[in-house]
Amino acid sequence: MKQLALLLTGLLAASHAIPRDWPYDQRPSAALPLGDLPGTLVEETPRRPGKRFVPPELNELPANAWGDLVREGRAIFIDTPARAPRFAGNGMSCASCHLGEGRKPDAAPMWGAWPMYPTYRGKNDDVNTFQMRLQDCFRFSLDGLMPPLQSREIQALTAYAQWLARGTLSGTPPPGRGFVPVKRDIEPSGDRGRVVYGMKCAVCHGADGEGVKAADGERYQFPALWGNHSFNRGAGMYTVRTAAAYIKGNMPLGRGMSLQDQEAYDVALYIRLKDRPIDPRKGWVSDFARGFTGL
Amino acid sequence: MNGWRAWVLVLLTSPSAALTPVDAPLPGNLVEVPVAAPGEVFIPPAMVDIPEDKQGDLVKLGRRIFIDTVNQARRYGGNQLSCANCHLSEGRKPNAAPMWAAWGRYPRMGDTPGEVKTFESQVQDCFHFNLNGQSPPLDSPEMQALVAYSQWLASDAPTRAELPGQGFGAAAPLAGAPAIAPAAAGSATRGQGLYRAQCLVCHGSDGQGVAKRGGGYHFPPLWGAASYSAGSRFARPAVLAAYLQANMPLGRGGSLTPQQAADLAAYVLAQPRPGDPRVGLMQRLRSAQ
Numbered sequence: 134m135k136q137l138a139l140l141l142t143g144l145l146a147a148s149h150a151i152p153r154d155w156p157y158d159q160r161p162s163a164a165l166p167l168g169d170l171p172g173t174l175v176e177e178t179p180r181r182p183g184k185r186f187v188p189p190e191l192n193e194l195p196a197n198a199w200g201d202l203v204r205e206g207r208a209i210f211i212d213t214p215a216r217a218p219r220f221a222g223n224g225m226s227c228a229s230c231h232l233g234e235g236r237k238p239d240a241a242p243m244w245g246a247w248p249m250y251p252t253y254r255g256k257n258d259d260v261n262t263f264q265m266r267l268q269d270c271f272r273f274s275l276d277g278l279m280p281p282l283q284s285r286e287i288q289a290l291t292a293y294a295q296w297l298a299r300g301t302l303s304g305t306p307p308p309g310r311g312f313v314p315v316k317r318d319i320e321p322s323g324d325r326g327r328v329v330y331g332m333k334c335a336v337c338h339g340a341d342g343e344g345v346k347a348a349d350g351e352r353y354q355f356p357a358l359w360g361n362h363s364f365n366r367g368a369g370m371y372t373v374r375t376a377a378a379y380i381k382g383n384m385p386l387g388r389g390m391s392l393q394d395q396e397a398y399d400v401a402l403y404i405r406l407k408d409r410p411i412d413p414r415k416g417w418v419s420d421f422a423r424g425f426t427g428l
Numbered sequence: 429m430n431g432w433r434a435w436v437l438v439l440l441t442s443p444s445a446a447l448t449p450v451d452a453p454l455p456g457n458l459v460e461v462p463v464a465a466p467g468e469v470f471i472p473p474a475m476v477d478i479p480e481d482k483q484g485d486l487v488k489l490g491r492r493i494f495i496d497t498v499n500q501a502r503r504y505g506g507n508q509l510s511c512a513n514c515h516l517s518e519g520r521k522p523n524a525a526p527m528w529a530a531w532g533r534y535p536r537m538g539d540t541p542g543e544v545k546t547f548e549s550q551v552q553d554c555f556h557f558n559l560n561g562q563s564p565p566l567d568s569p570e571m572q573a574l575v576a577y578s579q580w581l582a583s584d585a586p587t588r589a590e591l592p593g594q595g596f597g598a599a600a601p602l603a604g605a606p607a608i609a610p611a612a613a614g615s616a617t618r619g620q621g622l623y624r625a626q627c628l629v630c631h632g633s634d635g636q637g638v639a640k641r642g643g644g645y646h647f648p649p650l651w652g653a654a655s656y657s658a659g660s661r662f663a664r665p666a667v668l669a670a671y672l673q674a675n676m677p678l679g680r681g682g683s684l685t686p687q688q689a690a691d692l693a694a695y696v697l698a699q700p701r702p703g704d705p706r707v708g709l710m711q712r713l714r715s716a717q
Contacts, residue, residue, distance in 0.1 A: 198542045199535060248587060251576045253483045260486045262575055264566070282566035288546060292535045295587065303532060304583040 180390035181382075185238045186245070186307040188297040199292065206293025209286055210235055210243075213275065214352055217286045222277030223363060223410075224346070227290070229356040230274065230370070232383060235297060238309025239382035239389065245310025247298035256369075264291055273368040276410045312378035313390070319398045321373055326403025329396050333385050334358075342407060355386075359407035366420070367412035376401035469522040469593040470529070472581040483576065490577025493570055494519055494527075497559065498644040501570045506561030507655065507702075508639070511554065511574075513648040514662075516675060519581060522593025523674035523681065529594030531582035539661075547575065557659040560702050596670040614665060614687075619695025622688055626677050635699060647678075651699035659704035668693040 191207070194200040209216040211234050213226040228234050235243035250263035261269075264287050268279040280286045301307045331340070337355040338344055344357035357363040369375045381397040383389045392400075411420040475491075478484045493500040495518050497510040512518050519527035534547035545553075551574055552563035564570045585591065623631075630647040631637055637649035649655045661667045673689035675681040684692070703712050 197537055199537050199544050202535065202544050251483065251486070251572065251579055253481060258482075260483045260572070260576060262572060282548075288535070288544070291546065292544070295535065299588040301587050302584045303579060303587060 181239070181313065183308060185309040186242075186301060188236050188242070188244045189299050194296070202289050202292045203296045205285075206289035206291070206296075207234060209289055210293055212352065217271075217280070220271050220275075220278045220280045220284075220286060222271075222275050223357070223361070224351060224353050225275055225356045225362075225364070226352065227270065227275075229353060230379070232386075235294070237383070239311075239313045240379070241311055242297070242309065243294040244298040244301055245307050247294045248301045248303045249306060249310070263294065267291070272413060274364045274370065276363075276365040276368075276413075312375070313382035315374065315378045315381055315397060316394045317374065319377075319394055321377075321395075321398035321402035323399070323403045323406050325396075326399035326401070329392075329400050330403050333392075334400065337386065342404065358404050359409045361410060363409050365410035365412060367414055371405060371409075373398060373401045373405055376404065470585055470591055472520050472526075472528045472585075473583050477583075478580065486573050486576040487580040489569070490573035490575070490580075491518060493573055494577055496644060499642065501555075501564070504555050504559070504562045504564045504568075504570060506555075506559050507649075507653075508644055509559050509648050509654075509656065510644055513645060514558070514671070516678075519578070521675070523595075523597035524671070525595055526581075526593060527578040528582040528585050529591045531578045532585055532587045532589060532591075533594065547578070551575075556705060558656045558662065560657045560705065596667075597674045614669065614690030614692070614694030616691070616695045616698045618688075619691035619693070619698075622692050623695055626684075627692070630678065635696070650696050651701045653702060655701050657702040657705055659706055663697060663701070663704075665690065665693045665697055668696065 191204075194203055205216075209227070210231070211226055211228040214221045214224055230240065231237075231243065232240040233242075238245075246266070247263060250266060251260050253259070254261045254266075256269070264282050267287055267290055268282075271277045272279045298307075338358050339355075341360070342358035342363070343360060344353050344362070345355040346352065347354045353362075364370050370379065377394070377397040377400075380400055381390065381392050381394060384397075384400075385391070411417065478487050489500070493511070494515070495510055495512040497505050498508050514524065515521075515527065516524040522529075530550070531547065534550060535544050537543070538545040548566050548571060551571060555561050556563045627650075631650050632647075635650040635652060635655070637645045637654070638647040639645050656662055662671065669686070669689040669692070672692050673682070673684050673686060676684065676692075703709075
């Protein structure tokens with residue numbers, strides 16, 4: 134199955150004849166169709182009907198220094214290991230989770246995040262600016278280093294997010310921000326999660342959660358879900374309910390809202406119970422003790 | 429006469445009366461004031477809408493810094509000016525570079541080619557040049573509080589939109605307001621006469637302003653050691669003239685003609701003020717020769 138998926142990906146790339154070293158700045162946006170659609174299309178019933186915010190398209194950016202900064206932010210967003218190598222830790226990019234270059238609703242889109250910051254976060258019991266939130270993503274989800282607030286990477290990512298949020302109302306959550314709501318009173322089961330994982334997730338993320346690397350062998354086509362190249366124990370995805378909300382709204386890729394809440398919780402717990410990098414806020418001793426205390 | 433004053437009136441005048449609000453009769457000799465700049469503008473939220481939580485605390489701190497920079501951001505302030513000395517009405521007044529319009533417009537192109545200004549770097553520039561002080565670091569509580577205050581003022585304002593009343597009103601003037609023409613060449617001599625007639629009552633005969641008792645200024649100094657530096661954007665005649673025409677005399681913005689504003693700007697900028705902090709003393713002496 135994995136070979137088939139790789140083959141299909143390769144065929145897709147070949148059919149559109151995008152050269153490997155194609156500059157990201159000239160690649161069409163994810164909001165634009167890549168080619169002509171076939172005529173044998175069926176209408177699919179929307180799984181989560183409702184209104185969504187539509188961010189602007191890449192070709193609307195002007196050719197000036199600000200437009201360059203936004204394009205650079207997009208390049209960092211979709212290829213973090215190559216464009217922000219000094220801060221990226223594992224092989225993942227921002228867009229590994231923030232699907233569709235940070236545009237997809239219910240996958241924590243950037244246009245949903247920008248207007249809500251600065252905001253209070255229980256994670257550090259303080260008011261966080263958008264830039265501090267980006268730092269947390271690098272530190273926990275990318276298992277890397279926090280970029281300084283004045284670094285080019287932070288400035289570019291901020292400019293990209295703010296541009297995507299063009300027209301959203303400051304302080305008002307646009308529909309589709311964050312993740313989909315999931316029930317709270319659910320007892321997850323790792324055993325059931327293993328079964329669901331094998332049926333629905335392993336084809337892309339691998340039987341051992343190792344993900345699938347892109348053709349260059351460095352970046353991830355499908356991110357690793359556990360192990361040394363995944364997010365660490367400080368990331369938001371390490372929380373079962375957060376991960377379940379993400380999984381329910383977005384997974385399997387392209388078929389979001391197809392899992393039950395119970396299934397999403399089960400898979401989330403199964404992933405959580407695996408080994409991964411430690412929480413950088415804690416030391417190795419407390420991580421070792423975690424095996425005894427269960428915390 | 430608004431509600432609470434009516435209440436007070438009732439309580440003071442008829443102590444035996446029941447506590448029912450009474451609309452006191454208005455005096456008969458009222459005149460209609462013509463609206464100088466009609467049109468719809470964004471209305472930022474009121475103070476009572478600040479939530480009672482940590483974010484609300486940061487917003488309140490940001491407001492205090494904004495209106496009392498002298499005391500609340502002492503370590504970065506240089507002269508005795510506050511943000512609200514120019515950003516009138518606590519950063520709310522349209523056409524006085526209101527914060528609710530500025531928040532959504534950054535990052536944007538700077539003045540020098542290839543420069544992109546973020547909101548934070550613009551705040552730093554305000555401290556550096558207009559307050560003639562030090563740039564607060566990006567992670568300083570002062571910076572975070574000012575960002576939180578601006579974002580709260582911009583509650584429900586659209587991101588990256590051109591709003592009426594932004595800046596000094598030049599980019600998107602209010603509907604019906606006179607378009608601000610590019611400032612003509614001003615005459616400092618004519619400006620001096622205008623200054624004496626229209627500005628001196630608040631800003632003083634020597635532009636020294638009126639100081640508050642606890643530090644800061646009721647009316648800011650327009651030149652001299654306590655005023656903004658030559659590196660400020662207000663040291664450019666066109667920018668200062670646009671601000672003057674939109675906001676001055678206080679409460680009567682739009683009453684000056686473009687030529688009058690240009691004359692006043694020429695007069696104000698002909699007076700001595702602190703030098704550009706980017707330019708060293710030797711360089712200043714050399715250029716003076």
